[in-house]
Amino acid sequence: MVVIAFLLLCSSVYGQLSFSSFNGDFSSFDPANSGIPLSDIITVANHFGCKTWVDGQCTECSQSYYFNKNGVCCEVPALCSQFNQAEGLCLACYQGYTVVDNHCELSSQNSGCSLWNGAVCEVCSKGWWKNTNGVCQVVSDLCATWSSTTGACQSCYGGYILNDGVCQINTNPFNGGNNLLCGSWNGIQCVRCANRAYFNSQGICVAVSDQCATFDPANGNCLSCYGGYVLNAGVCSKSTVTTPSDLGCKTWNSAQNVCLECSQRYFFNGTVCVPVSDLCSTWNSNSGRCTQCYAGYTLNNGACQRSADQQPTDLGCATWDWASQQCIQCSNNWVFNNQGVCVPVSDQCATYNTAGVCLTCYKGYIVVSGLCQLSAEERPSDLGCATWDWTNKICLSCSNNWVFNSQNVCVVVSNQCKTFNTAGACVSCYNGYVLNNGRCDLAPQGTNPDLGCATWDWANKICLACSSNWVKNAQGVCTPVSDQCATFNTAGACLTCYKGYVLNNGACQLDINQQPTDLGCANWDWSRQICLQCSNNYVFNINGVCIPVSDQCATFDTTGACVSCYKGYRLVSG
Numbered sequence: 058m059v060v061i062a063f064l065l066l067c068s069s070v071y072g073q074l075s076f077s078s079f080n081g082d083f084s085s086f087d088p089a090n091s092g093i094p095l096s097d098i099i100t101v102a103n104h105f106g107c108k109t110w111v112d113g114q115c116t117e118c119s120q121s122y123y124f125n126k127n128g129v130c131c132e133v134p135a136l137c138s139q140f141n142q143a144e145g146l147c148l149a150c151y152q153g154y155t156v157v158d159n160h161c162e163l164s165s166q167n168s169g170c171s172l173w174n175g176a177v178c179e180v181c182s183k184g185w186w187k188n189t190n191g192v193c194q195v196v197s198d199l200c201a202t203w204s205s206t207t208g209a210c211q212s213c214y215g216g217y218i219l220n221d222g223v224c225q226i227n228t229n230p231f232n233g234g235n236n237l238l239c240g241s242w243n244g245i246q247c248v249r250c251a252n253r254a255y256f257n258s259q260g261i262c263v264a265v266s267d268q269c270a271t272f273d274p275a276n277g278n279c280l281s282c283y284g285g286y287v288l289n290a291g292v293c294s295k296s297t298v299t300t301p302s303d304l305g306c307k308t309w310n311s312a313q314n315v316c317l318e319c320s321q322r323y324f325f326n327g328t329v330c331v332p333v334s335d336l337c338s339t340w341n342s343n344s345g346r347c348t349q350c351y352a353g354y355t356l357n358n359g360a361c362q363r364s365a366d367q368q369p370t371d372l373g374c375a376t377w378d379w380a381s382q383q384c385i386q387c388s389n390n391w392v393f394n395n396q397g398v399c400v401p402v403s404d405q406c407a408t409y410n411t412a413g414v415c416l417t418c419y420k421g422y423i424v425v426s427g428l429c430q431l432s433a434e435e436r437p438s439d440l441g442c443a444t445w446d447w448t449n450k451i452c453l454s455c456s457n458n459w460v461f462n463s464q465n466v467c468v469v470v471s472n473q474c475k476t477f478n479t480a481g482a483c484v485s486c487y488n489g490y491v492l493n494n495g496r497c498d499l500a501p502q503g504t505n506p507d508l509g510c511a512t513w514d515w516a517n518k519i520c521l522a523c524s525s526n527w528v529k530n531a532q533g534v535c536t537p538v539s540d541q542c543a544t545f546n547t548a549g550a551c552l553t554c555y556k557g558y559v560l561n562n563g564a565c566q567l568d569i570n571q572q573p574t575d576l577g578c579a580n581w582d583w584s585r586q587i588c589l590q591c592s593n594n595y596v597f598n599i600n601g602v603c604i605p606v607s608d609q610c611a612t613f614d615t616t617g618a619c620v621s622c623y624k625g626y627r628l629v630s631g
Contacts, residue, residue, distance in 0.1 A: 067131035106130030136161035139630045148342050151190050155308075155318065169193030184252070198252040199224035201240075214240040214251045238262035267585070268293035284311030285600065295586050304576075305330030309600050320604060321618055321631055335607055336361035338629050351609075351626050352379035369625075373399030377625070405429030420447050441467030473497035488515045509535030541565030556583030577603030 106122030107115035150161035169185035170178035181193035200210035209222030238254035239247035250262035269279035278291030305323035306316035319330035337347035346359030373391035374384035387399035418429035441459035442452035455467035474483035482495030509527035510520035523535035542551035550563030577595035578588035591603035618631030
């Protein structure tokens with residue numbers, strides 16, 4: 058009977074639910090004649106999705122449940138990753154599904170599935186494995202066999218060795234290392250290349266371009282390209298037409314050159330995806346306006362502003378209770394005073410009590426009325442001492458380039474001494490100085506006039522060899538080579554340039570055609586014009602473009618969704 062009540066209370070949202078979904082004949086059930094008060098049925102029904110009860114009333118729903126208009130906790134469809142708290146309508150779906158009319162339907166992104174049961178993938182295609190979200194992910198091309206539950210390699214193709222579930226290049230030339238992409242060996246003869254590799258004219262397996270969607274196995278020429286690339290004479294090159302122009306886009310349609318779905322914490326303004334304010338805890342998916350704010354901020358006309366009433370008033374607090382606006386725990390070396398405010402403990406305290414009163418002090422200080430004060434008897438009197446004996450108040454050893462004088466006090470040695478005796482007198486000097494009665498004086502004409510010289514002949518006052526990336530000019534003086542030169546001749550003229558520059562009459566100039574197109578990229582592949590690694594706090598979106606992670610994320614996953622937050626913030630749906 059309770060199941061029926063729960064179904065009736067939540068059926069307004071899920072119109073497809075009916076009694077036929079349950080085993081048993083409930084057609085004769087009449088709440089009015091059942092002998093069970095309707096209020097009891099509703100109360101019990103609330104138990105299914107309720108997380109917190111207070112005096113017989115549900116005050117908080119469990120995760121993936123929401124309060125409907127009757128105050129009943131109803132379950133959100135399992136495919137929703139984000140949903141509207143007021144109506145339980147899907148706002149975003151798990152990987153492999155997309156939002157259609159406020160519910161989640163199968164997405165074409167789950168292209169690795171070979172057997173479907175309605176909206177659920179039961180069997181992945183060959184070379185794919187199913188993750189915990191039920192989405193098929195591709196297995197590494199280098200795996201000969203793999204785990205169907207984790208996708209980790211269990212054995213590798215010839216030319217690769219297994220290392221903790223990953224196939225790595227075998228650099229041993231006596232164990233197949235001369236043909237790294239071979240998929241099947243017959244003794245020392247490669248008879249089949251690995252996936253996405255082909256035999257070249259020397260019978261060595263070489264990789265197909267990463268931009269090829271399909272290719273000719275005979276010569277490795279591309280037959281079709283992935284989105285964002287165009288085919289030209291068997292080669293896929295980046296298309297200036299289909300490159301995503303919307304940095305906040307999650308799903309990009311390369312064919313129509315439009316964004317189909319914005320990334321997390323982005324919304325569509327009618328033209329492009331723009332970010333939602335980092336201060337919003339929830340927001341309107343259509344307008345991007347904040348509907349709720351994080352603690353410490355208040356909502357004002359769709360925007361979150363810093364709240365003067367909710368700022369932590371205790372600078373030494375480690376754990377702040379936003380609800381009661383009070384400190385629960387002080388930071389290290391801070392204690393609560395009589396007013397419950399964290400105050401710092403003296404830096405000179407070695408140990409202290411809960412009131413912050415010093416019990417013992419660090420060396421050189423003594424306790425006076427609960428405070429640590431400088432001790433005239435205990436502080437070192439020798440500024441150049443490296444090892445001080447606090448018990449006997451004497452120096453045991455001097456610091457580097459300091460020596461004991463006749464009074465057993467450390468005195469500094471001249472900086473011009475290359476070597477010196479126990480009394481601190483110079484025995485030899487650095488180049489450019491001459492020894493004079495135990496001290497080093499500046500030698501006449503003893504300076505090196507050639508700043509780019511690596512090896513200077515002090516005797517003949519000439520440069521024997523220039524520093525790296527310096528060359529001698531016609532006068533024999535070292536001059537710097539341009540920082541843009543990859544190689545250069547003896548005169549310092551550039552022969553080749555680094556990526557992003559072109560050679561022009563012995564000089565390297567900026568190449569406007571080879572600039573990185575990904576502003577968040579840390580490691581750019583100039584040859585293929587793609588990003589290999591994103592900068593800190595950037596992640597790849599599905600189009601391989603680096604997008605920023607929220608500044609409030611302490612840690613985050615590979616999609617950029619927050620896993621944990623900094624102090625003063627809480628995690629809500631990523």
